[in-house]
Amino acid sequence: MTFSPELEKKLAKLIASYPPGKEKSALVPMLMFTQDEVGCITPELVQEVAKRLNIPPVQVDEVVSYYSMLHRKPMGKYHIQICTNISCLLWDADKLFEHACQKLGLGHKQVSADGQFSLEEVECIGACSWAPAIQVNYDFHHHVTPEKFDQIIDSLKKVQ
Amino acid sequence: MADLVTLTINGKTVQAPPGTLVIDAAKRAGIEIPAFCYYEGFSLQAACRMCLVEVEKMPKLQASCTLPVAEGMVVKTESDPVVKARKSTLEFLLTNHPLDCPVCDKGGECELQDMVFRYGAAESRFTEIKHHVDEKQWSPIVFYDAPRCILCYRCIRVCSEGMGVGALGIVNRGVYSEIAPSHGDHLECDECGACIDICPVGALTSGTYRYQTRPWEMKHVGTICTFCSNGCKTTLGVRNEKIVRGNNRDKSGINGEFLCIKGRFAFDFQDHPERLTSPLMRIDGKLQEVSWAKALEAVAKKFAEVKARNGKFGIVGSTKTTNEENFFLQKFARQGLGTNNIDHHRSGDVVTLMDALAGRTNALATVEDCYQMKAALVVGADLAQEHPLLAYQLRANFRHHNARVYTVTRGPVREDQYSVSRVRTEPGKELEGVESLRPMLSQEPELLILFGSSIKGEDVRRLVAFADSLNIPVKYICLVDYSNSRGAVDMGLLPDLGPGYQPVDNPGLTLPEMMAATDLDVLWVVGANPLARYSLAAANAFVVVQEMFLTETAQRADVVLPAASAYEKNGTVTNVTGQCQKLTAAAKTMGTKPDLEIMGLLAKEMKLNLGIWTVQSVFEQIRTQVRGYNIPLPVVATGQAAQTSPLNGRIPVISRPDLIQSASNTLFTSGSLGRYSKKLTSVLEYPGELYRP
Amino acid sequence: MLYNEPSPLETRVLTRRFGLPNSAHIDTYLAHGGYRSFEKCLEMTQEQIIEEVKASNLRGRGGAGFPTGLKWSFVPRQSPKPKYIVVNADESEPGTCKDRVLMENDPHLLIEGVLIAAQAVGAKRGYIYIRGEYRYLIDIMDRAIEEAYSRNYLGKNILGRGIEFDLYTHTGAGAYECGEESALLESLEGKRGQPRIRPPFPAVAGLYQCPTVLNNVETFCAVPSIIEMGGKAWAELGVPKAGGTKLTCLTGHINKPGVYELRLGFPVEKMINEVGGGIRGGKKMKAFIPGGSSCPVLTGEEAWPLTMDYDSMAKAGTMLGSGGVIIMDEDTDMVKAALRIMHFYQHESCGWCIPCREGTTWLKKLLTRLDQGLGTSRDIDLVGDLAQNMLGRTFCPLGDAAALPTISIVQKFRHEFEAKIAKVQVAMPASANHPFVVVQ
Structure with a gap:
């Protein structure tokens, strides 16, 4: 399996950032960065990462299935993550999530048929003072009302 | 040793060396602290929380499996808060447990059942929906039922730490966590089943035993595995004369925890459909069933006739029959038939080693030495494949004592994972590889040398001379193939040596010589299959075969006498390190007879006086007549291993390295017998690659 | 960028550069006193640095509140093993979003704090473990680290003084448990973020079993001002036994x-x-x-x-x-709040130990039911009882973290649970020992 030259460069730098013999440390970041490019953690990617870090594939499987940001199936081009944890809940994040389900026609961890959007109810994303908060891929949006949510989605649709 | 630490457990004063864990200190004082995840010899987990105890001056309950003893510590292992905590942990554990004890293989010997019984989490307050996942089959051997799993991680540790395989992992998170096999949906591993045995509940079950019986319906018979030469004790579970299980959960025997696929699952040759259950005689050119009386009469008649005219016998003994049988066979040959034409399939040059070590004491290693000695050198052998117990012991030695292991082998071996140095050599050039390790080896305080069949003849002497020149204490293991390969040599199944390596006056024919002799009158094969490897030159030879199956040799026979298997007979066998252990009959196959009985009946039929041929009396003869076998009776009688010590003076033997050839079995093959184990063949036929180091 | 207006009642020590134009840039940092504390440390002994931090009464800002100076003093500085500095930027405790603003607005403050810690224990390598969700902060920190290398504050010969220190970012991938220091180290070693048996503590056997200083972002960010002001003056900002x-x-x-x-x-x-x-x-x-x-x-x-x-x-x-x-x-539904909190801990329980894995799951199911008013008063007792059964018995503090809020909510707001179940008619209300059957 080969990755883009930029990613290869990034991975080389990543592996070099751990002491010799401790390359396994690169596992979680490597999975994150490659997932960003590949779209999800495919069985081939598991094998590839295992090979590059010289570890048994089962050790990669152990890690992939542990971390909630690593996905076995592709998420949408825009992965909408709505925090409904306590601080956001107090600002009606549960209602925002329901609104999002309606707006996108998706449920928790579902992907739209065209692959453009996916929705996930996530745990605290560290935006508690600016609740309710969502992340579209890695981008934060704060104080998200249902109206603001619609604007965000609509503008993403326009970008397509 | 450092000063002992004194502490109090349940009011009892206990002393333990510093660093001892409270759970161990309690155990030594006769106080059992329950635990699922704690397992002696493997890494600590502190995950199950069952071993929590109350320690004075500590605010919270402490996990006794990770708490070292301290001076003046006051521990309570069954106080009210402790019992309440255990009860609640069990209540938690049962929430997602399927409670399918009525059909669970483990029912009746389940640690979870025992614990719930003891701490009484009987009332269930859980009225929610249980988390369920379907059962999975990972290999012909291993099945996994996740809901029953309590996540104690014993299986993961025995596989990675104990076996050095690391085929199991843990996937998912939280309540969805489960054990996962090495290759996504299936296992590629040793198929040893250690994970199944070590599982405290019925989460891991075996393809052999699952849904066969309830544990209390079996009788449990401890005997010695009949496959390789390591001599593991296996406890056979027998129901209605059928062996349904092999394990070693009581950790007795020289193998403790350990068994490989053969000891645990390959007993199924015992009720193989092709098992011979009636004597066969060649009538009109075809082998036909006859009565025992008729068959024995025919053999005795032929033997007497050939003996009377001074004809030529060829006798091939077995590397799997008992010492008693081997001793009796050579006695039958030498005293009864007057011939030294007796041999067996030789797989290691034990004789030359014994000669090279003449006059020494303490030069032969035991299985325990593999675990205790500070350094080991493996020459020309893939231990994990051919000698799994010795490999396990070395690995445990490394894990627990940081043993320094060196390998000189043709290809990669599993010991490479932790060996300090590995040398790859061409076959026959092993000694050059060994020599290259001299600087390192000479720094070791002591050394254990294990060598395979490629080191034979003069090479054995050179190896010993090399080790002598290191000027450190050295012990040896000459690796041989089968469960009684060593015993066959010790008992004198050789044309030039009698029992205890005593030279005979007129050396007889070797196995290849017998096969090549065109004037051979009788070929008598007891539990061996020489025709798989040689062709029989004497077209008119009368062939008598004692066998379990219609092997290549049996097919050529004039008379086939159906023999009992090692699991159906009593007696003793001697393992690769010269440790003599007792076989106990576990089951019976109607129509068969133990080889000793067959030979005894033959002697009777021939009116030969070869002495009483009960197992006990022959063993007594061995003890008094075979050098090195004057072993204490109680040790053998109680199922322990007695170390034989046949070292003596020089052995005036002509070295015949050409006769020595190992079958180089893998974990899943074992000569002719292995072919009749469905479990072994099913693993060989299983898609996917078998584990190689 | 700031997401809220500052308050005049704040005492802006760590955040004093917030709001400056281009506050994350090294030039801004240097222009406002940046890296002076580190330079000051170059003239101090390791003992002096640790003493200063001890004097400041700085306590760990991640949540546990362990005295930082004491933690640093546990590092066996004479050990031949390499020493590591690890920054816990896995900020995931619900309600907490402070490390994010520190790294976003003043990344060099963190780097300087790390450098001082490295100086104090003789570490040559450090990692900033940033939660996966904070990807943009990895970019910010990477840029800042690059700037620091280019100005010779990081590298093989820092400021020409023969000091070596390399600093790297490391991303997590979504696991609350990795905020626990030993789980973070496991994760940093490429494993599942499951906590380790302690002792040994990270100060003695941390990353790669080597001595490791592991602190929260805010803790490291506090260090430069402690060196600048002096530990005693810094301590006086706070209360006795907890400075700053x-x-x-x-x-x-x-x-x-x-x-x-x-x-x-x-x-x-x-x-x-x-x-x-x-x-x-x-x-x-x-x-x-x-x-x-x-x-x-x-x-x-x-x-x-x-x-x-x-x-x-x-x-x-x-x-x-x-x-x-x-x-x-006053309008908050406390049953819902209890449920949401438990939902979180159940989701984040690593599964390692039984009481946490099974306890959080059971409680989540039970609270889900109670939130719908389905249950009996016995179920309310059960919530408190199960939480008590987790408390103090789990492998790591996550079990306590799940149990403590639950116990307090049931204790203090029991009437809300009762009101909920009273709204739903249960067929067999009299017998508390029967499973409920609901008629709505």
């Missing part, structure tokens, strides 16, 4: 939610009413969580007279925690 300021995240039903730097010992009432502009809509405060959702919940009445420091909160039966203040007004 604390970044406090006001969240929930408050008019001006946001991150504010307040002196330790700041009165709760003043914090809510003056810094935070009072409870939203002029309502009453029903419940108060001082430092992230792991803390026992206080009622409004209990909380008003307290001050924001470790001892005051401990006396009230809760903890100062991470500084994530969660304020709930």
